[in-house]
Amino acid sequence: MTVAGTPLLATEGLTRHFGALMALNGVSLHVEPRERRALIGPNGAGKTTLFNLITGSLAPSAGRIVFDGHPIAGLPPHVVARRGISRSFQRTNLFPELTVLEHLRLAAASGGRGSYNILGTISRLPRPLVRAREVAEAVDLADRLGEQASHLSYGEQRQLEIGVALATGPKLLLLDEPTAGMSPEETQRMTRMLEGLPREITLLIIEHDMDVVSSLADRVTVLHYGEVLTEGTFDEVKRDPRVYEVYLGSA
Ligand SMILES: Nc1ncnc2c1ncn2[C@@H]1O[C@H](COP(=O)(O)OP(=O)(O)OP(=O)(O)O)[C@@H](O)[C@H]1O
Ligand SMILES: [Mg+2]
Numbered sequence: 001m002t003v004a005g006t007p008l009l010a011t012e013g014l015t016r017h018f019g020a021l022m023a024l025n026g027v028s029l030h031v032e033p034r035e036r037r038a039l040i041g042p043n044g045a046g047k048t049t050l051f052n053l054i055t056g057s058l059a060p061s062a063g064r065i066v067f068d069g070h071p072i073a074g075l076p077p078h079v080v081a082r083r084g085i086s087r088s089f090q091r092t093n094l095f096p097e098l099t100v101l102e103h104l105r106l107a108a109a110s111g112g113r114g115s116y117n118i119l120g121t122i123s124r125l126p127r128p129l130v131r132a133r134e135v136a137e138a139v140d141l142a143d144r145l146g147e148q149a150s151h152l153s154y155g156e157q158r159q160l161e162i163g164v165a166l167a168t169g170p171k172l173l174l175l176d177e178p179t180a181g182m183s184p185e186e187t188q189r190m191t192r193m194l195e196g197l198p199r200e201i202t203l204l205i206i207e208h209d210m211d212v213v214s215s216l217a218d219r220v221t222v223l224h225y226g227e228v229l230t231e232g233t234f235d236e237v238k239r240d241p242r243v244y245e246v247y248l249g250s251a
Helices: 047-054 077-083 100-110 128-138 154-167 184-195 210-216 234-239 241-250
Strands: 009-018 021-031 036-040 062-067 085-088 172-176 202-206 219-224 227-232
Touching: 009 047, 021 047, 021 227, 036 047, 036 210, 047 062, 047 172, 047 202, 077 085, 085 154, 100 128, 100 154, 128 154, 154 172, 154 184, 184 210, 210 234, 219 234, 219 241, 227 234, 227 241, 234 241
Parallel strands: 036 202, 036 219, 085 172, 172 202
Antiparallel strands: 009 021, 009 062, 219 227
């Protein structure tokens, strides 16, 4: 259980370098339970690296990561996943020949002990098939269960990837540019879908589309050259002239 007032996710001085390159430099980030936080910043700012550190895909060079009251920095990805963190990737990552239902069922069966079910109640996860159907509903693919992933539209494939991440029953869901490459219609559909997710699932979302950020995020953190440039509500961040400069400079 998360104690009220303590963050679900906290990083302190999180740092990662690749040789001489400081990809992430002393990042301290606190995300409250139920919060929807957007992470923005120009290309190469360190956003995906931060996700890789949180999920255990990369080890930090320095710093701490505390999730749900426990240090997790340096744990392998499958252990971090079992603690309740799942992610979707910046590029699609599906099995072309498996159907929607097969993807969701496999993910539900591989999920850890689980935490929240998709209806938002704290309870034991239902059996994989039941859960797979619930998740399909949540990601707007209930009418596509028998379709192979390769036959889905691009937008649907990205919805399925989020379904795969959700099926494991995460407390924290990390989404890396879920609307990248989408048409305006697909982006709107994805945004509505994400808005409809249960609040119990805390969201940390990397997103370049400011309309998506403004409709989804409670708070926004801006990364620049591996450091937190500023943090606040969307309106606060939007008014910050430094944020404007950073984006113009990288446009
Ligand atoms: N495995 C790696 N080895 C070497 N350099 C890396 C590695 N991963 C990332 N980098 C570098 O670290 C910096 C941060 O990269 P990262 O992918 O985290 O940026 P990002 O904010 O996600 O950018 P984008 O918006 O383009 O996805 C970049 O300069 C990148 O080239
Ligand atoms: Mg990235």
